[in-house]
Amino acid sequence: MQILHPFAGSVQQYAEAISDPDRFRPDHCPQCQAKQPLTGHGFYRRTLVDPAFDGVIRVRRYLCRLCQRTVSLLPQFALPWLRFSLRVISLFLVARLLQGLTLAAAARAASQPAMPYQRGQFWIRRFRRQAPALGVALGPLAPPVTAPDFVARALAMLESIGWIAAHRFLFSELRAHLLGWPPFLAPQGWRTTLVPARPAPRGSPHSICLEPARPPALGLGRERKNLHG
Numbered sequence: 001m002q003i004l005h006p007f008a009g010s011v012q013q014y015a016e017a018i019s020d021p022d023r024f025r026p027d028h029c030p031q032c033q034a035k036q037p038l039t040g041h042g043f044y045r046r047t048l049v050d051p052a053f054d055g056v057i058r059v060r061r062y063l064c065r066l067c068q069r070t071v072s073l074l075p076q077f078a079l080p081w082l083r084f085s086l087r088v089i090s091l092f093l094v095a096r097l098l099q100g101l102t103l104a105a106a107a108r109a110a111s112q113p114a115m116p117y118q119r120g121q122f123w124i125r126r127f128r129r130q131a132p133a134l135g136v137a138l139g140p141l142a143p144p145v146t147a148p149d150f151v152a153r154a155l156a157m158l159e160s161i162g163w164i165a166a167h168r169f170l171f172s173e174l175r176a177h178l179l180g181w182p183p184f185l186a187p188q189g190w191r192t193t194l195v196p197a198r199p200a201p202r203g204s205p206h207s208i209c210l211e212p213a214r215p216p217a218l219g220l221g222r223e224r225k226n227l228h229g
Helices: 011-017 086-098 103-109 117-137 150-161 163-173 205-210 220-228
Strands: 002-005 039-050 053-063 070-075
Touching (some): 002 163, 011 053, 086 103, 086 163, 103 117
Antiparallel strands (some): 053 070
């Protein structure tokens, strides 16, 4: 399970802050709700692209000794399952959807001039699908906004609240993704699993139909007659 790291600063400052496992150690398990501090459980590595950074960061993990499940402290400037930082995505969406810039100009505004345009279109599609729900979910943090459509209203609310603050509220309080969870993690970021089909019991009609028929014992009656005859 992922929770947000309560850290505000640059990527470089984040790398220094996570070296101390006690600094942001959760005091309870968010999964089983056990009221005991979690145990440090190392790190995992993920890539991140930010206006001033392009590389690999470490994400600290903790272990609950009661339920034996891990909790990851994802930095709040990163979105789950997306390589680019929240700052890059927000700059691009505002430039493209609010300011009306072209895809190439919006990428330059997000400090990503070499970014493929397909990636920007992918963010736009996801944000447009999520915009109506965002307008409702962010209601407690921002006053009602008059806008021509759901997309403009959601962007105006995010700009007034702050993208980091909105992301922290959505993820921590509602378990909602700013761009919407992908289908394999819907509805709240949990992996969907399929229960394997149970094997057919022995002797079922299907297995009987597939078994070859036993040939009849031809001539058995005549052999017995000869033995006694």
